[in-house]
Amino acid sequence: MKSAKWLAVLPVAAFFSGGWLSSVAPTFVLGMPFLMVWNVSWLVLTSLILFVIDRAEGDLDAQAAGGTR
Known part of the structure; x- marks a missing residue:
């Protein structure tokens, strides 16, 4: 299952997309x-x-x- 290594890309993509997403997301979530x-x-x-x-x-x-x- 060599394709499992590609899952490591998800956290990196999430790290870099968090700033952009925070500009369109609600200000507070669960306080x-x-x-x-x-x-x-x-x-x-x-x-x-x-x-x-x-x-x-x-x-x-x-x-x-x-x-x-």
Whole structure:
């Protein structure tokens, strides 16, 4: 599953699109500034994306070694 590495592009794109999006989004979300909510959300999502990439790469490593994971 080599395409899993392309998921790493999402957090970078989200980081650079947050400033533009904050100009058209509501000022406050859940009582916090929009940009803070955006950054914290993507902090959590980045961890999940990296977990998915790690699992996909682990499967490739196990296949290359001849074992199953």
